[in-house]
Amino acid sequence: MIKGVRSTADAVRAGDCSALEVLHEAFDAIVAQNGRINAFTAITRERAEQAAAAVDSARAAGRDPGPLAGVPFAVKNLYDVAGLPTIAGSRIDRAPAVRDAALVRKLTAAGAVLVGALNMDEYAFGFSTENSHFGATRNPHHPTRIAGGSSGGSAAAVAASMASLTLGSDTNGSVRVPATLCGVFGLKPTYGRLSRAGLRLFSASLDHAGAFCRSAEDVALAYDALQGPDPEDPACARRPAEPVLPALARGLDDLRIGVAGGYFTSQGEPEVFAAVESAAAALGATRRVELPAAGVARCAAMVITSVEGAELHLPDLIARSAEFDPKTRPRFLAGALAPGAWYAHAQRFRRWYCHALQEVFREIDVILAPSTPYPAFPIGQATMEIGGQIVPAAGHLGVFTQPISFAGLPVVAAPVAQAGPLPLGVQIIAAPWREDLVLRVAAAGEALGVFRSPCPVSMEDAAYA
Amino acid sequence: MADPFDPARYVPMAASALGLPLAEEDMPEVIGAFAVLARVANVVMSFPLPEEVIAAAVFSPDDGKAP
Numbered sequence: 001m002i003k004g005v006r007s008t009a010d011a012v013r014a015g016d017c018s019a020l021e022v023l024h025e026a027f028d029a030i031v032a033q034n035g036r037i038n039a040f041t042a043i044t045r046e047r048a049e050q051a052a053a054a055v056d057s058a059r060a061a062g063r064d065p066g067p068l069a070g071v072p073f074a075v076k077n078l079y080d081v082a083g084l085p086t087i088a089g090s091r092i093d094r095a096p097a098v099r100d101a102a103l104v105r106k107l108t109a110a111g112a113v114l115v116g117a118l119n120m121d122e123y124a125f126g127f128s129t130e131n132s133h134f135g136a137t138r139n140p141h142h143p144t145r146i147a148g149g150s151s152g153g154s155a156a157a158v159a160a161s162m163a164s165l166t167l168g169s170d171t172n173g174s175v176r177v178p179a180t181l182c183g184v185f186g187l188k189p190t191y192g193r194l195s196r197a198g199l200r201l202f203s204a205s206l207d208h209a210g211a212f213c214r215s216a217e218d219v220a221l222a223y224d225a226l227q228g229p230d231p232e233d234p235a236c237a238r239r240p241a242e243p244v245l246p247a248l249a250r251g252l253d254d255l256r257i258g259v260a261g262g263y264f265t266s267q268g269e270p271e272v273f274a275a276v277e278s279a280a281a282a283l284g285a286t287r288r289v290e291l292p293a294a295g296v297a298r299c300a301a302m303v304i305t306s307v308e309g310a311e312l313h314l315p316d317l318i319a320r321s322a323e324f325d326p327k328t329r330p331r332f333l334a335g336a337l338a339p340g341a342w343y344a345h346a347q348r349f350r351r352w353y354c355h356a357l358q359e360v361f362r363e364i365d366v367i368l369a370p371s372t373p374y375p376a377f378p379i380g381q382a383t384m385e386i387g388g389q390i391v392p393a394a395g396h397l398g399v400f401t402q403p404i405s406f407a408g409l410p411v412v413a414a415p416v417a418q419a420g421p422l423p424l425g426v427q428i429i430a431a432p433w434r435e436d437l438v439l440r441v442a443a444a445g446e447a448l449g450v451f452r453s454p455c456p457v458s459m460e461d462a463a464y465a
Numbered sequence: 466m467a468d469p470f471d472p473a474r475y476v477p478m479a480a481s482a483l484g485l486p487l488a489e490e491d492m493p494e495v496i497g498a499f500a501v502l503a504r505v506a507n508v509v510m511s512f513p514l515p516e517e518v519i520a521a522a523v524f525s526p527d528d529g530k531a532p
């Protein structure tokens with residue numbers, strides 16, 4: 001089985017193994033697992049061989065092969081990869097990209113090796129990766145169930161150890177939802193922290209790039225390689241990289257950690273709230289925090305997403321809507337028809353909401369909240385009954401993530417150890433630009449044993465015995 | 466008081482204004498999706514905001530580049 005980011009990079013840098021050996025293990029894992037999981041939509045074998053060979057020759061020549069030397073990574077198929085069409089889960093024709101997305105270039109420059117592109121909901125408009133064109137991505141922990149979405153391939157590839165690191169994107173929960181359902185760590189940094197240049201966007205006001213790994217330290221290592229300003233993305237903040245790795249192991253000492261109350265204590269299964277409570281107890285989080293108007297924030301996020309997503313694809317919706325995935329088509333068409341005042345009011349509300357949350361962070365450093373309202377459901381399930389109410393099974397998955405990304409706050413979705421037969425997780429949330437705090441708490445929780453990325457049972461026997 | 470808004474009437478008219486052809490077989494699902502959107506938008510619109518609250522656009526006339 002392939003290793004994590006840290007152990008791979010350490011081994012390659014020390015010369016304990018070559019990047020090519022690591023790469024071949026990754027391809028073996030992909031061959032063994034992907035037929036069952038359906039995470040990859042493209043494999044970049046030739047370029048990966050060249051990149052791994054370049055890492056090995058750099059080391060042989062005495063040059064630094066990079067902090068991520070030899071780490072096999074893959075990206076959601078809305079990231080540009082030179083030579084591949086950036087399909088974003090769609091079947092509508094797309095010319096091959098001429099160069100890599102900014103974040104792919106950064107990981108490559110750090111020595112990581114791109115192995116392929118990953119399945120997603122069409123144009124990122126979904127939470128389940130039940131893509132009608134490319135098939136559903138299956139949950140490595142229970143292959144008849146969803147992986148979550150829209151970055152479902154990204155979460156499943158890491159959970160099934162087909163890559164040590166993957167990139168995804170999160171508009172309303174599309175990193176945090178699949179990370180939680182697949183039992184891996186997912187980082188959605190502050191809005192504007194990571195460059196989106198070379199990504200096919202869904203809703204530019206809300207889109208964030210993010211990363212998936214099997215440990216908090218691995219996420220931190222990858223995140224430090226991904227940071228930095230980029231004038232090609234107008235939302236990317238003009239602030240220098242602020243590395244988190246040096247202070248990652250500082251522990252919880254002086255942190256004021258609270259648990260989100262009110263809105264975040266209903267509309268989910270009891271096991272979800274029990275997982276939050278067990279994390280809170282282990283981390284010594286006793287305070288309750290109210291996030292004002294969280295329900296309104298979720299609604300406003302839906303309005304902005306619907307309108308911006310529809311506008312991006314309007315020419316295709318007019319000319320060839322039949323080629324859209326039936327799962328996204330009605331929502332894209334509906335978004336195209338929204339009155340302008342809805343959108344403008346939602347954007348104004350967003351600023352009011354961010355100011356209100358700033359007040360909350362005067363009293364608290366870190367907030368814990370549930371990540372998804374339930375674990376992975378069976379592929380094809382349309383509705384869910386929650387507290388006597390029937391909700392759309394996939395759509396409701398974002399109930400707890402949407403109010404957080406709407407404010408652009410940094411979040412780690414961390415898997416809670418032994419939460420139940422299927423993975424469950426919590427969101428670890430901090431004030432804008434405090435990725436250092438959410439990753440510190442994730443690492444501390446991992447050291448305490450309350451967070452852990454479980455190994456899929458099916459892989460403990462069969463292919464890797 | 467009953468909500469006078471009727472997505473089944475609005476959707477075909479707004480689509481026509483936009484030049485957006487809607488297939489007959491798509492109509493029920495689009496009307497359903499729009500009804501959901503209208504419901505959540507109503508929650509947003511019911512939240513009173515003073516006009517002093519300005520949206521935080523990232524638009525910058527020179528794209529942030531120094532002269």
